[in-house]
Amino acid sequence: MSRPVDLPPTVDCPYCLARIDTSRARSVIRDIATQEVKGDVTDVVRQHGLIGVAPYNRGNTYLECTRRVRLDPTSATGYGAGLLDEPTTVVVGGSGDGEPTTAFTGGIDFDDPDDEPTGSPLSLDDDVDGEDDGDGWESSTGTQPRPVLPTQTDENELPDPHYLPYEYCQIRRTLNIGLIGTTRSGKSHLLAAMLYRLREEERRLARLGVHVEPFAEMWEHYMQREDIAGFLAPDRRTALRRTNRTDPVEFRMAYTVTSTWNGEPTDCVVSFFDVAGELFLDAKARRRLQFIYGLDAYIFVADSQALYGWDGKRRGLLHRSGFDEVINQILQNERHMAHATKQRRETFLPKPAVVVLAKADLLLAQNEYWTSRWLERDDDFELETVDEESEDVYVYCATNGAREWLKPVSAFEDATLHFTSATGCEERDGHYNKRKFRHMRVLRPLLALFAMTGIIDPKTINHAYVPGVRDPR
Amino acid sequence: MTEYATGTVQEDGRYRYSFRADSSGGSGRAEVLIETVDPQLTEELAAEAALAAEATGAVMDGTGGRFPRTLAEYVEAGTGANSSRSTLVLRVPRGRGQLLYLEPAIQDNPRLLPVTPKVVRKIAVDVYEALAVLHSVGYAHGAVNTSSLLWNRREAVLARYHRVISDPDGRRSSIDVADAARLLYHVATGRPLSGELTHSAHRELNSRVSGLGDLVAAALDPPDRRISAAEARDRARQLVPVEENAQSDAASAPRREDTPEEAAARREFRELRVEQQDARRRRHPPEPLPEPRWPTPDPGLLKPRSPWRVLLDEGVGPAARQLLDRAGGPATRPLAVGTAAVLLVIILGVLLGRML
Ligand SMILES: Nc1nc2c(ncn2[C@@H]2O[C@H](COP(=O)(O)OP(=O)(O)O)[C@@H](O)[C@H]2O)c(=O)[nH]1
Ligand SMILES: [Mg+2]
Ligand SMILES: [Zn+2]
Secondary structure, eight states: OOOOTTSOSEEEOTTTOOEEETTTOOEEEEOTTTOOEEEEOHHHHHHHGGGGSOHHHHTTEEEEEOGGGBSOGGGGGOGGGGGGGSOOOOOOOOOOOSSOOOOOOOSSOOSSOOOOOOOOTTSOOSOOOOOOOOOOOOOOOOOOOOOOOOOOSOTTSOOSSEEEEHHHHTOSOEEEEEEEOOTTSSHHHHHHHHHHHHHHTHHHHHHTTEEEEEOTTHHHHHHHSHHHHHHHOTTTOBOOOOOOTTSOOOEEEEEEEEEOTTSSOEEEEEEEEEOOGGGGGOGGGGGGGTHHHHOSEEEEEEEGGGEEOOSSSOOEESSOOSHHHHHHHHHHHHHHHHHHTTOOOOSSEEEEEEEEEETTHHHHHTTOHHHHHHTTOOOTTOGGGHHHHHHHHHHHHHHTTOGGGGHHHHHEEEEEEEEOBSSSSOOBTTBOOTTTOOOBSOHHHHHHHHHHTTSSOGGGGTOOOOOOSOOOO | OGGGOOSOOEEOSSEEEEEEEOTTOOTTEEEEEEEESSGGGHHHHHHHHHHHHHHHHHHHHHHTTOOOTTBOEEEOOOSSTTOSTTEEEEEEEOTTSOOEEHHHHHHHOGGGOSOOHHHHHHHHHHHHHHHHHHHHTTEEOSOOSTTTEEEOSSOEEEOOOTTOEEOTTSHHHHHHHHHHHHHHHHHHHSSOOOSSOOHHHHHHHHHHEETHHHHHHHHTSOTTTOOOHHHHHHHHHTOEEOOHHHHHHHHHSOOOOOOHHHHHHHHHHHHHHHHHHHHHHHHSOSSOOSSOOOOOOOGGGSOOOOHHHHHHHHOHHHHHHHHHHHTSSOOOHHHHHHHHHHHHHHHHHHHHHHHO
16 A cells, blocks of 8 residues: 655654554545545545645545554553553542633622823823723624534544544644643633734734744634634624533644744644643543643643632632643653653653633733733733743732642743733623723733744743754654 | 922932023923032033033024924023023923933832833934934034933923034934934833844834834944934834833833742742753753764674773773673673672772782
8 A cells, every 4th residue: 555645654643642654544535514524535645645636625635543544553542541540539620611600799890990190200291092991782693603513422532533634744843732721711712812813913923033824724624613703703702612522632723833033944833722621620531632642832721710709819719720630641641651761751841831821801800910010011022021920920829829720830841821811801691892802912822832842032031941843753 | 499490300419400480481491400419510511501502503503593392402591590600501392391301210210111102202203303403413412311311291302412512424423323222222111222132122112112123223223324313203203102001001010019928939930940941951951062973883883892991981880781791691780780899899909909
C-alpha cells in the first residue's frame, strides 16, 4: 500500500496521541455541518495527494485515526493509559451545570463605575468627553442556536475512529494549546474572543514579528456554528451554547502562525482544544482526555464568578476549578513517561501555562482594587508589563481565597496570570448588552503564551530560557 | 504678590518659579517670575535673560510681531520690586490658570507621569511648534526637557532660554528635535528614555498614542535622516490618542501599599519565578555549546582507549566499567563499584609509594 504523496510516513494523532501509519489510514470527506463521513478519497489521495480532491472539498478532507492504523498498539490508548488503573482521588465538585451562580448579589448597584474626574494638574481641561451609556437593552431577534448533537456510543471513550484534518497532517511544526477549566468557567467565550481578535490584529501582531492566518478552512468551519457567528456579530452578540459533554474532542480552530522575529520565518500550526469542563472532574472520562498530555501549552480558565464573599476581601470559591485534577493527571503521566524513558523527571512540568481570571468584568463591577488596576487597560500588546500583572493576579488570588487557582504556577515551568473578560458584561437571556460588550485583554494571555513558547520573542515579556518553537518531528 | 498668583510657587533647588497675572493687562496671559534660590546663579540668570531677549526679538522680527503661544516671551522687567537682576520674567498663555513647570511638579509628585495620551499629543504638537518657530529664525533651544516645559492645562510652553544659541546651519536644531522626542517618551511612559528606542518601546508608544512611536523614531533617526521640527509638528498633529478612557483610568489608578499578607504572597511569587527560571535554564542552557560538534564517529571504527586513558579522562568509575566491559559480560553496578574501589586502592598505593 502506498502512502499519500503529500504526507509523511507517520503522523502523530493529537487526540489519542498514537502514531498513525499514513499508508494504512483512510482519507475521507466529512460534511461541514453534521461532521458525518460522506465519501472516501483514499485512493485518489494516495495517487495525487490532496490536489486530487475537488478544491471545495479539500478543507473537508480528513485522515481517519482508528485502531487498525496506529503503529504501536499499546500506545493506542495513549501514554496515560496506565493512569486508569491507579487509584486516583478525584473530587467531583458540585454538578456545576445547575443554576447560574449568583455570586454578585452584594446589594450595591455597581452598574457603572463613575468616570472618576482626574485631579491631575497634568490633565487636559478643555475637552469634555461625554460618555454616553445607553443602558437600554436592545432586543435582538437572534434565536438561541440549537446544539448539534453528534451520535455517540460511549461518551467516556474517545470515539473510534476520529478524524484529523488532512492539511493538519501535512504540517511539521505544531503547537497545541488546551483550555482547562470547569463547566461554565468561560472557556468557550474566551476562546471565541481570542480567535476573533487574533484575526483582527494583523498589524500589531506584525510588529511582534508574527503573521497569523486561519489554518486551511478552519475559520469558516468555526464560524459555521450559528452561536459563534451570533456572538461575534456586533449587531447580535448572543451567548455561546454550552459545550456538550459529547461534543467531539477535536480542536476547535487552528492558525498558521509564521514567526519571523528570530530570522528565518518559521511556520507553525497553533491549534486550540476546548472540551466540556465536566470531563476534567470525571475520572471515567479520562480516555476522552488523552489529548491533554500531548498539549504544548495550557490556558487555565478560572471563573471569577466562583469567588464569594465581599467586604473588600473574598473568602473562597463556590466551586472547584478542576485545575488540581488536571495537573495531577499530567504530573502522573509525566512520571510514567520519565520512568519509561529512564529520564530524570523535572521538578516543574516542562511546558508553559497561563492562568486567566475570566469574567473579570464582574470583579471590576465590584470595584475590586486589583482588577481595577488592570482590566480597563488596553494593553494586550504592552507585553513588558506581563510579569507585573502576573504578580498582582497572584497576590489577588492568594489573599482572596483562591489559592487553588495558583496551582499551575507551582506546577509548570513558566507561567503568567491575567485578568480578562470576553464580553465586558453579563449575559441576560442569551444576549449581551451591545453597548457594554467588549473583549477585554483576551489576546494578552495568548501573546504571553506565544512568548513563552518562542513564537514571539520571549524578551517581550522579559522571560529567559524559553525552549523555542517545538522542533519538527 | 499672592493676589496675582495663578499657580503655586515651585522650586527645584536652583530656581523659584512664581506666576502672576500679565502686568500689561492682557487677560489671556500670565507672567512667570524666575528667581534664583542660590545667589551664585544670579549671573547665569542674567545671561539667560539676555538670551531670552535676543531670541524673543528674533522671533518678533521673523513673524512680524506675532508671538507663538507655545514659546515664552521675554518681558523687560524694568519696573517694580522685581526689576532686580536676579529675576527673569516671561510671558506665557494663561490657559486654565494652573501653571506649572513639569520638572519640579514631577519631583513633587512622580505619579503625574505618565500623562494621558491626549496630553502627550498636545505636548508633542506644542513643543515641535515652538521649536519650528525658533529654528525658522535661526536659533536652537539647546535644553528641551521637562525643566524647560511649562503646562497650563491647555498647552505646553517652552519657557526657558538658558541654552539658546544661534544656529545658522541647523546642526543644533536637529539635536532639539531628538531631545523633544526623548521628552515625549518620558511624559508618555513615565520613564526617561535611556539609550535607543527599542522595538518594544516603539510599540508601547504607538499603543498609547497611535503614531507616536513612529514620530519619536523619526525624530531620533541619525541626524542626516532626522525629520525637522516643522515636519515633526505636522506629524504630531496627526497623532491619535488611543482609547483615552481606558488609558487614563489605568494610568491614574493609584497603586497602594501591599498589606503584609499581600507582600508575603508577592515574595512567594517572586521566589517561584526564580525557581522556574532555574529549571528552564537547566533544560535550555543559554548558549549553544561553544565546542565544535564533531560528527559522532562509528564506535567500531575507534581504537579502543586503554583503561588508563579513560581513567585520566573520565575518572575511576568509567575506567572500572570499561575494564569490566573488556573482561566481557555487562558491567553490573556492584561489580563496577567493587572494581572502582580496587582501582582506587591501587592508585592510592602508587601515589603513597611515590611520596614515601
Ligand atoms: N460576565 C461575564 N460572563 C461571561 C464571560 N465569559 C463567559 N461568561 C458567561 O459564563 C457562562 C459560561 O461561559 P462558557 O464560555 O460557555 O463557559 P465554558 O463552559 O467554560 O466553555 C455563560 O453564561 C457566559 O455568558 C465574561 O467575560 N464575562
Ligand atoms: Mg465551553
Ligand atoms: Zn487518534
